[in-house]
Amino acid sequence: MTGARRPGRRSGRAPEPPDVGAAAVDAEPDPEQLARSIALRLLTAAPRSRQQLAEAMARRDVPEAVTERVLDRFTDVGLVDDAGYAEGLVRAKHESRGLARRALAVELKRKGVGDEDARAALAQIDDADEEAAARELLARRWRRDLDPVVQSRRLLAMLGRKGYSPGMAARLVREMVDDSRAQSSDQPGSDLD
Known part of the structure; x- marks a missing residue:
């Protein structure tokens, strides 16, 4: 098979070496540039606190003085x-x-x-906002097909995990149970005279 070419090769010449850029030569990036790059990348994705940015820079071994200087500048211009x-x-x-x-x-x-x-x-957020949010959570999670005791226990635990006080949680769950019982007694057919 003379004249047949193998895929990927050009007419017998050796492949050229890849172009070596400045990034390959500079093994140690400028710490300040690195810090700015980290902060901008994180802030582009979502807002962050100053501490979150500082922790991200520390993980990449940015010196603390450089971190402070970059974060101070970002704070001055309103990015942090x-x-x-x-x-x-x-x-x-x-x-x-x-x-x-x-x-x-x-x-x-x-x-x-x-x-x-x-x-x-x-x-x-005031007390009324908090109570309204708790009521909304209870309304979304309430299931008519579940035993009220089991339902109450689950809802109290859920409100506790979300930071609501035990007193408020107990009062609101008790109201939901009472409302549910009242609604089930008002079902069609119960008021036939």
């Missing part, structure tokens, strides 16, 4: 704003997951938000 981050997180988690202030405070602390910013963000 723990107060705004806290307000957004509280609003979103309260509306989407129905979390109470107590659970939200734990979440903010875990994310590294300071006490002052956390208090200000949590102030946007």
